[in-house]
Amino acid sequence: MSSFSPRSVCRPLLLVSLAALGGCASSPGKGPAGSSLNDLYAQVDSASKGYEAALRQAREGNEQASQKTLSAALDQLKRASARCDSTPGCEPQRFYAVFDRLLRLKDGSAIGDEGLETAGETTSPDGGANTGAASLPQAQRSVTLLHGQKLSELIAMNGPVKAALEMWLTQWRPNLMDAWVNYQYMRFEMWPQYEKADLPEAVLFGIMAKESGGKVHAVSRSGAAGPLQFMYATGLRFGLSSDSGFDTRFDPGQSARANAAYLNEQLRVFNDNLELSLAAYNGGEGRMRRLAGDRPEVSFYDPSVYDELSQETRDYVPSVLAAAWLFLHPESYNLRFPKVDGRxxxxxxxxxxxxxxxxxxxxxxxxxxxxxxxxxxxxxxxxxxxxxxxxxxxxxxxxxxxxxxxxxxxxxxxxxxxxxxxHAAVPAPPPARSTPVGDRVYKVRGGDTLISIVRKLRCSSVEEIARTNRLRRHEIRVGQVLKVPDCG
Incomplete structure (x- = not known):
């Protein structure tokens, strides 16, 4: 699993929320004289109503009027936010709450089913519809569903998620950008697997960004491998095995298929609770079932669950959700992903x-x-x-x-x-030492991987075998003879 972990945040995230709107809070004393708190809050309420009006216009098909109303509402909210710290009694949290609500409205909470677009669909030059991998449209930015539920309603904008948002926008920003670029080039293989499973693309991106950053050959110290970091036994359960000596956990499409199957399995177990399902992916499904018990509505943040989890899992879930949220709403957080032609x-x-x-x-x-x-x-x-x-x-x-x-x-x-x-010549390495007493040799068979060999021989480790045999990226071939250190 990823080694990133968000630090705790003890203050409201002004950087994330207000600066994302384009208006930084003004310095004390710079606001207009006699600013009224009630007038300021009235501006916030008016901006919210304007946003709702823009969504109604979009639903009615009047896109031009919708964009005009939307721009005016955002400008109004930006101007009001800049006056908050110079207005006695102004509560910044009220602005953050409205900002979160507007993003949820933008994500389709106020639009009926008739307003939904088909994710992953574009129009071809001849007027026909292109769907799936062939069209490679930009990621859906509007309504995204998980088993009929709006993803925006499943992601709570609480402290841990906002802390993770700040981390992705600051210290982890290079990792987020690398993950985005890597994903765009593999999207034609990965996204169709999630689409078939009726799962949101944003969740796929969030998991991949946190797990590997889109590095297909990533291997963790615990043996998790591939872009979505499957453990060996879990991968086998979902059809990731060896194909002519190649570990299919490293295959982007197969890994995404297995990940979608696993996530759907856990969503069924946890009553479509995305947070508990992600926690199971990171911390183990058995542990999460014991903690959640027969409580289908229990929250991930319930002390009886949250307090019993490792710090890694406590950090993992909000980090995935934050990356998924940024995938949907980059522009609302002053973030611009690079344009990538991933055909x-x-x-x-x-x-x-x-x-x-x-x-x-x-x-x-x-x-x-x-x-x-x-x-x-x-x-x-x-x-x-x-x-x-x-x-x-x-x-x-x-x-x-x-x-x-x-x-x-x-x-x-x-x-x-x-x-x-x-093909440049390099100094030859010193002669390999002869196999000492206590070392073993193992001839690679069809279907073997380094992890399966370690499990079979019940000794040594993947890294030790790779180092002893000078293996590059843990690659082996059928018939190869490996030296296996014997600890017995």
Whole structure:
């Protein structure tokens, strides 16, 4: 599981709420003379009513009028918020409560079923509808449902969630941005699995952001693996096993399918309580069932539940919910995710090349300042990034890179440079020590993974075997002979 943990926040989150509206509180003494508290609160109430009016107009199909009314309501709320600290008796919490309510209204709480859009649908150039992976629309920003319930009504804007919001917007912001970019390139594989399971995409993103940041080959110290960090036994239960020596927990699509199945299972157990279901994912379903017992309406924050959980799980649940909330409402928190063209593509190699070599010759194509290594690894999880693939092999990559491959990597100086760097001679390592008494050897069989081998031999650890055999990224192949330290 992720090592991030939100610190406690002992003051209202002015940075998150009011600055997100675009109006920072003014300094004492700078407000208009004679500001009336009642007048100020009347402005807040008026802004709220204006927002509701905008939603009614949108439901009636008058989008232009809705946008005009919405902009006026937000400007009114911004101006009122800036006067709060210069007005005697003004309670900032009242502004935060209205802000949260407006976001929930924006998320569809005031719109009937006729106002719902079909998530994941866009219109094709010929006027037809594109759905699912082929269209790759931007993430739905309006009504998002979980088993018929509005997600906005399931996320409580309480202290822990707001503390996590601040962390994602400050210390964890680089991780959030990396998770967003990584997810956009894998979305065509992951989102359809959640869509089929009738689960919100925002929840998928929240879990992935917290668990791995979208790094497909992430492995935790406890052995959880993949973009959604499945433990070995839990993965097996949901169909994640070995496929010709490849651990399918590292497959983005398969991992998302298994995660959706697990979450739906827990939602059934906990009466569609998202917080308890997420806690089960992190802290163990058995433990959560014992704590919740036969109380279908018990809250995650009920002392009989919350006080018995580990600090990791107490932090995990609000962190996932906060990331999901930002996925839905980035602009309301002064956050702008980068635009990413995640359309899937592929190339057929014109010359042998490894993932590492392709990364060098693609350079910063498409203005990707961090390079394409992570994306190519995520899209080709079965490939050893250091191993050259033969001419004719298919490599998955974002569609916009197809032309970059043709111009930079099929011929010319860049692939030559990449090959020269990749095959550079390095000093030979010292001779491997002979297997001492007490070490064992194990021949890898079909279906084996490092974790299954450790469980089978009941000794050593994944990291110890990987270090002893100088394995890169825990990759093994059928027939390979491994040295296994024996502690007995």
């Amino acid at each position: 899937p593509g592929q190339v057929t190699l014109k010359r042998p090349a490894s993932i590492s070599e392709l990364t060098v010759c693609l350079g910063s194509a498409g203005d990707m300042s961090d390079g394409w290594f992570r994306t190519l690894r995520n899209l080709n999880p079965r490939l050893n990034p250091e191993e050259a693939q033969p001419v004719g092999a298919t490599i998955k990559l974002p569609q916009p890179l197809e032309s970059a491959y043709a111009s930079r990597c099929a011929d010319g100086p860049w692939p030559i440079l990449a090959s020269d760097l990749h």
